[in-house]
Amino acid sequence: MLILTCPNCGVVADETDLHGGGEAHITRFGADASEGDFESYLFHKKNPRGVHFERWRHVYGCGKWFHAARDTVTLEVFGTYSAQTLTPPKALQNKIKKKRPDWEGFKK
């Protein structure tokens, strides 16, 4: 069971209280975008084997969205943070880098 701490209300929530929203920090493209940009916005997710930044929603709790950093192989949770940001917090990135020296770093 995946357990994440909701940074909005502070509740330590089980996976069954949450809903995954897929990759975080993606650039959104609208109707006037090129076909390629729109395609990759909709479908070309990173799907990495390792460090992943994702959107989650505390559906059966406060109802708000937040972000989480996880390892998709070990299922370790590095931390959760506010959804009101375009990049993961520096402190969290440093923490991950310490634990995963081979990690290539956060890329858009």
Place this chain on the structure above:
Amino acid sequence: MKRYSAFAIAREAARYHSGWERAWRSPEPKKSYDVVIVGAGGHGLATAYYLGKNHGITNVAIIEKGWLGGGNTGRNTTIIRSNYLQDESAAIYEKARSLYENLSQELNYNVMFSPRGVMMLAQTEHEIRGYKRTEHANRLQGIETRFIGPKEVKKLVPIIELNGPRYPVLGALWQPRGGTARHDAVAWGYARACSDMGMDIIQQTEVTGIKQARGKVTGVETTRGVIACKKLGMVVAGHSGVLADMAGFRLPIESVSLQALVSEPIKPCMDVVVMANTVHGYMSQSDKGEMVIGGGADGFNNYSQRGSFHHLEETVRALIETFPIVSRLKMLRHWGGIVDMTGDRSPIISKTPLGNTFINCGWGTGGFKSIPGSGWAMAEMMATGEPGDLAAGFGLDRFREGRFIDESVAAGVAH
């Protein structure tokens, strides 16, 4: 290759079974091949087999990081059916199903294909409408399916509870020629036939990089050195994104864990496959007597071949309300596989941005049933350079063009 036969069993019985040969060779990799296939799951092995059988291409290596059939092919619940809604899907799944019918004879290997019938329960009005629509579509596609009422359901599956606590059984979509096969044997049978044609199956060897020059692939880097090739096929299911990343392109794929479990063996009690999609559980009985049970997929990216526990609870709950007699069964094993999910829940059999590289993936929760048809179509594309009729609809370009093969709307669930 010595053929398996009743005579061979008698011969070996008379000499203490000393004469059986290994089913496939484990050769050292050569420096170069005409075709390299990455991934010795069912789809990779079937691709190699039909390259040799249909197109005469036998200078082929199949490279596998673990053991052959150890990915999803050896982890699935082996349901085979072809009653899909969309024409493209129905065509390739029916091609596969019909190849399964004679596969044991063709490979001289018993894949235990058992066309025992697959039943998909309708437990809401919406499901009745959906399945009736599929029945009509299947009739136009030439696939035999029938919508049956609750009485016939009960007759075919005496252990079913028609009036469960949540959803009554209102009918079912019934494909009498669907069924199951032995998953390992499908991989082993193809592997043996490939090896017999002179192909090299190279196990315990991981592809770690893809060498390119002028927009084409020249070979693969592996844990046992560089292996050159003229054409490359990527057939690695849940790890497709990792391989595409090595090659420098992205795929519309997300990898999640899907779980299954089996019970202790019991006496024969159910001789069809039953899928209950509204409550979300499905079950069949293996020839050993175990109840083979499929569960749900995780809602997040996962490469761990483990899934979340609450899915097991949900699955078991669904089965107890559908088949009350299973309530005191002990479960023996449970496991997960990394499935490759696309946005429209349909597979990808496609050319790639690299001219001589082809990809087959995205079978997600339901690609065991398609192994022979998929290998057939992939081999045709790799041999000729262009997708044939079976593969044409499944190109990567459909995501750019919005030309989806929308099976998720049709079924909404696994398999």
